[in-house]
Amino acid sequence: MNIKQIAEKAGVSVATVSRVLNHPESVAVKTREKIQKIIDEEEYTPNWFAQGLNFNKTKTIGLVIPHTLNSTYMEIANGVEEVARQKGYITFMCNMEGNPELEKEYIDQLVNRKVDGIILLYSLGLDDEYTEWIDELDMPVVTIGESKIKADWDSVKVDNRAAMAEITSYMLECGHRRIGVLRGTDPEAETMYMLQGFRNVMKASGIRVEEKMIFDVGDNIEGGYIGMKKMIGVLPKLPDAVITTGDEIAYGAMDAIKEMGYRIPEDIAITGFGNDRMSTLVEPKLTTVELPYRKMGIYGARVLFDHIEEKEQKKKHVTRSIKLQAKSRIRKSCGHEGRIGEMF
Amino acid sequence: MLKTDFLGMKLDNPVMIAAGPWNRDGKGIKESIEAGAGAVVTESIVSDTLLDVRPRISCDDKGAQNIRLYSDIQIEGWEREMDIAKSAGGVVIASVSGHTASEVAYLASKLEKFGADAIELSVSNPAVESLEVVASHADVVYEMTKEIVTAVKIPVIAKLSQNTTNISKVAKAVKDAGGSGVTAINTVRGILGVDIENAAPMLSTYGGISGEYIRPLGLASVATIAQTVDIPICGVGGISEYKHALEYIMLGASAVQVGTAVMLEGREVIRKIVQDLEIWAQNHHISTLSELRGKALENLKSFEEMKFEPAVSHSSGVPCGENCSKCISACMYQAISRKGGQISVDRTRCTGCGLCTFICPANMLKLDL
Numbered sequence: 001m002n003i004k005q006i007a008e009k010a011g012v013s014v015a016t017v018s019r020v021l022n023h024p025e026s027v028a029v030k031t032r033e034k035i036q037k038i039i040d041e042e043e044y045t046p047n048w049f050a051q052g053l054n055f056n057k058t059k060t061i062g063l064v065i066p067h068t069l070n071s072t073y074m075e076i077a078n079g080v081e082e083v084a085r086q087k088g089y090i091t092f093m094c095n096m097e098g099n100p101e102l103e104k105e106y107i108d109q110l111v112n113r114k115v116d117g118i119i120l121l122y123s124l125g126l127d128d129e130y131t132e133w134i135d136e137l138d139m140p141v142v143t144i145g146e147s148k149i150k151a152d153w154d155s156v157k158v159d160n161r162a163a164m165a166e167i168t169s170y171m172l173e174c175g176h177r178r179i180g181v182l183r184g185t186d187p188e189a190e191t192m193y194m195l196q197g198f199r200n201v202m203k204a205s206g207i208r209v210e211e212k213m214i215f216d217v218g219d220n221i222e223g224g225y226i227g228m229k230k231m232i233g234v235l236p237k238l239p240d241a242v243i244t245t246g247d248e249i250a251y252g253a254m255d256a257i258k259e260m261g262y263r264i265p266e267d268i269a270i271t272g273f274g275n276d277r278m279s280t281l282v283e284p285k286l287t288t289v290e291l292p293y294r295k296m297g298i299y300g301a302r303v304l305f306d307h308i309e310e311k312e313q314k315k316k317h318v319t320r321s322i323k324l325q326a327k328s329r330i331r332k333s334c335g336h337e338g339r340i341g342e343m344f
Numbered sequence: 345m346l347k348t349d350f351l352g353m354k355l356d357n358p359v360m361i362a363a364g365p366w367n368r369d370g371k372g373i374k375e376s377i378e379a380g381a382g383a384v385v386t387e388s389i390v391s392d393t394l395l396d397v398r399p400r401i402s403c404d405d406k407g408a409q410n411i412r413l414y415s416d417i418q419i420e421g422w423e424r425e426m427d428i429a430k431s432a433g434g435v436v437i438a439s440v441s442g443h444t445a446s447e448v449a450y451l452a453s454k455l456e457k458f459g460a461d462a463i464e465l466s467v468s469n470p471a472v473e474s475l476e477v478v479a480s481h482a483d484v485v486y487e488m489t490k491e492i493v494t495a496v497k498i499p500v501i502a503k504l505s506q507n508t509t510n511i512s513k514v515a516k517a518v519k520d521a522g523g524s525g526v527t528a529i530n531t532v533r534g535i536l537g538v539d540i541e542n543a544a545p546m547l548s549t550y551g552g553i554s555g556e557y558i559r560p561l562g563l564a565s566v567a568t569i570a571q572t573v574d575i576p577i578c579g580v581g582g583i584s585e586y587k588h589a590l591e592y593i594m595l596g597a598s599a600v601q602v603g604t605a606v607m608l609e610g611r612e613v614i615r616k617i618v619q620d621l622e623i624w625a626q627n628h629h630i631s632t633l634s635e636l637r638g639k640a641l642e643n644l645k646s647f648e649e650m651k652f653e654p655a656v657s658h659s660s661g662v663p664c665g666e667n668c669s670k671c672i673s674a675c676m677y678q679a680i681s682r683k684g685g686q687i688s689v690d691r692t693r694c695t696g697c698g699l700c701t702f703i704c705p706a707n708m709l710k711l712d713l
Contacts, residue, residue: 025423029431079392086420292443295392302419302450322450325443 001042010035062110062118064094072293079297100124117304122187123147140307144300146189154303156296156322160190163289163326164197167271174335176241182227184219184245191245224252247272247279265335275329284332292324345625350599351499351524353435355382357618362580362603363388363439365413370428377434379611380618387415388439388466391447402536402546407555408604409536419454426458441466445491453495462498468505468530480508482517489521499524506532506561512572525576528565532558555604556582570596586620594640655711656694659687671700
């Protein structure tokens with residue numbers, strides 16, 4: 001059945017059916033319900049391709065992610081997709097494999113395929129010339145997470161600096177003074193802010209940060225394992241505690257600490273970042289920072305669709321920046337006393 | 345006679361149905377409106393729906409405890425629900441909750457677009473976050489209220505919590521941020537009871553206590569805010585009959601909300617409260633309820649203003665027909681005795697504490713000079 005037949009059956013004009021499909025808010029409730037009922041009964045689905053020709057819309061969005069191996073990106077993608085699906089859109093997911101050139105190539109491709117908008121997850125950084133080109137195309141873009149992009153695009157961010165500062169303060173409260181850092185680089189801008197948060201708190205507390213205690217490591221269990229072994233190997237004395245920029249790094253480090261015969265948190269306390277599922281399954285349970293991944297995706301998609309709708313309705317676009325909250329999850333690995341911290 | 349102007353919204357009466365699962369979707373809200381509520385507050389709408397804890401509501405004869413009651417409909421779906429909710433008219437206030445100012449402001453701006461008449465910022469749910477509810481931090485409440493006020497044109501109300509050391513400070517922050525009003529109070533962190541045979545609390549985590557248990561706390565909070573901050577107040581906590589509504593109004597509330605009574609007795613309780621209010625107002629020749637607003641505050645002094653009068657208890661002199669000795673057992677100063685049918689108070693022993701005047705089922709004892 002096509003739109004014309006739906007209209008005939010409902011005894012309304014084709015334009016009214018079209019409005020129910022595209023701007024339901026502009027149709028009186030009773031009329032809309034009646035038409036929707038027929039649409040549902042007939043299992044009518046609009047021809048999106050034809051629609052694209054009519055409204056210059058393809059009902060597709062692009063989502064460019066750093067790589068597929070990190071499960072947190074999948075959680076963000078899940079949030080994006082949930083909103084997109086509700087809006088009747090499908091999402092093209094492109095995996096840039098940590099390669100800035102590939103990021104641009106994918107954006108080019110998405111533009112060629114006439115997506116209605118693009119979400120960039122932890123963008124590796126697009127130069128001004130490139131972002132200006134996107135702006136000239138009038139393509140709605142949202143960035144999720146920190147990036148070096150200077151363009152005035154909608155964004156969704158979590159204050160990682162504050163989150164890491166909170167965790168660092170907590171470690172100091174637990175009595176740790178010689179604190180090492182295992183810093184991953186994925187995503188780079190995020191871990192840079194985390195390190196700043198760490199440094200700020202140490203400085204404010206009058207504790208000198210020993211640069212030789214900060215190690216750049218791979219963003220995975222192996223990276224954490226190797227980094228931890230290196231740290232213990234080069235330092236004349238064990239660190240009181242180690243702060244990591246990712247849960248996986250922390251798991252690797254915990255493995256190394258145990259293997260070398262030390263105890264967590266008695267000899268070395270440790271924290272992660274991300275609060276992935278495993279963090280409560282390791283022994284001792286990992287103190288970490290919970291990030292609202294799904295919510296980041298949901299908001300990324302929400303502000304993107306807001307922009308797409310504004311464009312469609314020829315309304316002025318106002319840049320939106322959504323800030324979400326990270327939350328410390330205090331568990332045994334940081335060496336706190338008492339149970340209350342674990343619960344609250 | 346009950347018509348009320350609350351923050352510029354024209355309400356048929358000042359009795360609203362509070363945020364909660366009974367207003368979880370358009371259909372529920374519509375039913376709440378049809379039950380005669382002056383306005384209806386949606387269940388709290390959040391950024392992302394969460395799985396519900398099961399079980400999450402317990403109750404006894406004085407109230408209830410709940411664990412996290414948030415809307416399970418995403419903001420996208422509320423466009424449709426608001427449409428249904430308002431299809432037969434009525435005033436709908438959208439309750440929003442979140443962790444950051446930009447989150448709640450985003451939700452608020454969407455709900456304004458979908459037709460909400462006002463926003464109620466819920467930052468005082470004691471069951472979710474931690475020992476500290478957001479509403480105990482005046483600075484965070486300020487920041488959130490301000491960002492919502494910037495994002496929308498409709499009135500913004502913040503729902504405050506008794507779980508704070510100084511509720512006036514938080515109400516002041518709402519006013520300073522440009523908020524139009526406050527709702528007081530949200531549920532209070534608690535545990536309803538323990539099954540002693542199984543050593544198990546009635547629910548498996550802390551929750552928000554509502555109902556009769558919290559009415560005295562709600563009344564005090566409303567009175568305190570009314571005495572210290574010039575901001576319209578919506579009173580909530582333990583209202584199940586018209587008298588309670590009048591108590592809140594007389595202590596400074598412009599409107600009231602009913603939640604737990606609706607949950608436990610159904611929406612019909614609203615119709616009854618509204619009807620009884622009307623009858624009471626008629627009998628007392630009240631032309632508009634606003635005449636009563638804050639009336640009891642005139643008789644509510646701060647401790648510093650209390651006068652130390654040498655009042656003592658005094659029996660009415662009529663023989664006591666009650667077959668009890670409540671006043672005698674309760675008198676901590678051994679001032680009351682019974683001789684046959686006669687209750688007598690030893691005025692030299694009585695220190696005027698007043699307890700006997702409240703405990704006597706026949707109202708036979710009075711305090712006077």
